[in-house]
Amino acid sequence: MRNVVGSLLFTSVLFASVAVWGFLAFLFTPFGHRCTYWFARSWSRWMLVSLERLCGLGYTVEGLENLPRDNTVVLIKHASAWETIAQIEIFPRQTWVIKRELLWVPVLGWVLFFLKAIAINRGGGRSAVAQVVEQGRLRLEEGLWIMIFPEGTRVPAGETRRYGLSGVLLAHAAGQRAVLPVAHNAGDFWPRRGVLKKPGTIRVVIGKPIPTAGREARDVIDDVRGWIEATLREISTEAHLRAAENP
DSSP, X not given: OHHHHHHHHHHHHHHHHHHHHHHHHHHTGGGOHHHHHHHHHHHHHHHHHHHHHHHOEEEEEEOGGGOOSSOOEEEEOOSSSHXXXXXXXXXXXXXXXXXXXXXXXTTHHHHHHHTTOEEEOTTOTHHHHHHHHHHXXXXXXXXXXXXXXXXXXXXXXXXXXOXXXXXXXXXXXXXXXXXXXXXXXXXXXSOTTOOOOOOEEEEEEEOOOBOOTTSOHXXXXXXXXXXXXXXXXXXXXXXXXXXXXXX
């Protein structure tokens, strides 16, 4: 019962905080990207603390030594709403490839626009990929990290979808940079479209950069997918075992 109450309370806090923090961030947009981004970062940090206190759900990060010195393209598993919050705290100053419909959301959409999100039509096919490459290169030149969910949408824990090529094509177009794969088991604790959050510790694993120079995009994304899904199977199995031991 306590977990249900905590989860419902956190959900209420989450929606309210988006409106409050978003409005404050919007007010400060005239002061530049760094100022607006500070609000996004502080919101992320506060939400993660709230999640741990209300729902008993924390997280750990492994592989921080794999973060490259220069900004890069990050390909991260999308199985929950959790990673959309946590990535802002875990990784350096960044922007995101998002579905364009998010820009139509009052307050949130305004802030995402000023945070230079790359808003695409997910049904746009090649035009969407071209947009990611074109706008992504500009964002990389500005020093931002580019966060991409290669499956394009949230996928339930234990499932996978075809990985798109836009992140790899962007990295190659930006000077044959490597891409950084990231796996996590947030979907085991905060399911897709789920309100109830299970207590525990989410594991985030940052892999070693995967080079793109001189390689076919499909070969690179196959390596990314192979590493993410294999790592996810390993950490998800551990999560399920812990859940069975502590029902």
